[in-house]
Amino acid sequence: MRTCVIFNPTAKGDKARRFRRNLDRIGAECTLKQTTHAGAARTLAAEAVQEGFNIIVAAGGDGTVNEVLNGIGDAPDGFKRACLGVFPLGTVNVFAKELGLPTEISQAWEIIKAGQETTIDLPAVKFAGAGGASESRYFAQLAGAGLDARAIELVDWQLKKKLGPLAYVWAGMMALRGKPAQITVTNGTSSATGALVLVGNGRFYGGRYRVFPEADLQDGQLEVVVFPRANWLTLARCSGMFLAGQALPASVAKSFKAHTLTLTSTSPTPLEVDGDNIGHLPAVMSIQRQALRVVVPGKG
Numbered sequence: 334m335r336t337c338v339i340f341n342p343t344a345k346g347d348k349a350r351r352f353r354r355n356l357d358r359i360g361a362e363c364t365l366k367q368t369t370h371a372g373a374a375r376t377l378a379a380e381a382v383q384e385g386f387n388i389i390v391a392a393g394g395d396g397t398v399n400e401v402l403n404g405i406g407d408a409p410d411g412f413k414r415a416c417l418g419v420f421p422l423g424t425v426n427v428f429a430k431e432l433g434l435p436t437e438i439s440q441a442w443e444i445i446k447a448g449q450e451t452t453i454d455l456p457a458v459k460f461a462g463a464g465g466a467s468e469s470r471y472f473a474q475l476a477g478a479g480l481d482a483r484a485i486e487l488v489d490w491q492l493k494k495k496l497g498p499l500a501y502v503w504a505g506m507m508a509l510r511g512k513p514a515q516i517t518v519t520n521g522t523s524s525a526t527g528a529l530v531l532v533g534n535g536r537f538y539g540g541r542y543r544v545f546p547e548a549d550l551q552d553g554q555l556e557v558v559v560f561p562r563a564n565w566l567t568l569a570r571c572s573g574m575f576l577a578g579q580a581l582p583a584s585v586a587k588s589f590k591a592h593t594l595t596l597t598s599t600s601p602t603p604l605e606v607d608g609d610n611i612g613h614l615p616a617v618m619s620i621q622r623q624a625l626r627v628v629v630p631g632k633g
């Protein structure tokens with residue numbers, strides 16, 4: 334196996350600092366490429382596939398995972414030729430939690446070296462990018478439109494360094510002060526309208542919140558949760574239920590599954606994937622069943 338680790342030196346977690354101390358050791362056992370700017374991980378990952386590496390590891394947070402995933406997809410037959418690995422060094426690391434990966438550096442490295450892999454579903458979204466041109470993006474774990482994407486726009490990077498995940502709670506409170514979006518979502522048979530739409534490939538969102546308790550990374554389906562009203566009281570009530578892994582009552586949110594999903598809005602509405610804003614609605618999401626190879630912990 335030829336492994337290339339793509340490292341985001343600006344990832345905010347403490348783990349990124351510790352990872353830096355281990356760079357020499359890890360660099361001696363694989364090829365290490367460091368990002369120099371936002372978006373660089375995508376180019377480096379595409380190059381690594383072309384250079385013949387067959388495990389491409391995202392060392393960073395969920396934003397870096399998303400860039401590396403899209404870089405693999407940019408290379409011809411990238412998803413057949415290369416397997417995605419994750420070194421969780423970010424603030425929240427939702428995708429790593431979903432895969433059951435440890436955050437401890439040497440344990441994570443042992444898993445990558447063992448190279449045990451599985452295939453999971455691969456979601457993608459077509460949306461209105463900068464300047465309104467149509468763009469598409471793969472995502473690993475989740476997507477959101479409306480309130481959560483607005484909160485991500487409002488996250489203060491200095492505060493995120495100091496407070497970690499709590500910075501998102503603060504940003505969420507700020508986002509709730511704005512005029513709610515009216516997003517309509519349909520999978521062709523079920524539809525719903527709300528101020529906040531969350532879409533999951535896996536179960537977790539924002540950490541260990543099980544927003545999609547029925548999600549299965551290998552079932553070829555996206556999970557959709559639509560909140561008609563997203564106010565502070567509703568979200569506080571829901572967070573307890575998410576932590577307990579309970580399904581939300583229909584009075585609070587409408588949930589359904591989808592192979593393809595269309596999202597439209599009556600006003601300019603931001604869209605995020607894997608925790609980073611990418612553009613605006615309208616958007617169309619789809620999913621390819623078990624099309625993504627990922628490194629996972631071995632059984633037992």
Ligand SMILES: Nc1ncnc2c1ncn2[C@@H]1O[C@H](COP(=O)(O)OP(=O)(O)OP(=O)(O)O)[C@@H](O)[C@H]1O
Pocket residue numbers: 341342343344345346368369370371372373374393394395396397398400422423424425426427608609
């Ligand atoms: N060298 C770099 N300089 C500036 N920005 C970078 C660099 N490398 C990556 N980035 C950007 O940093 C952003 C955040 O990275 P990432 O998600 O990996 O870490 P994080 O924000 O600490 O983690 P989390 O997503 O878990 O909160 C990504 O959107 C990426 O584009």
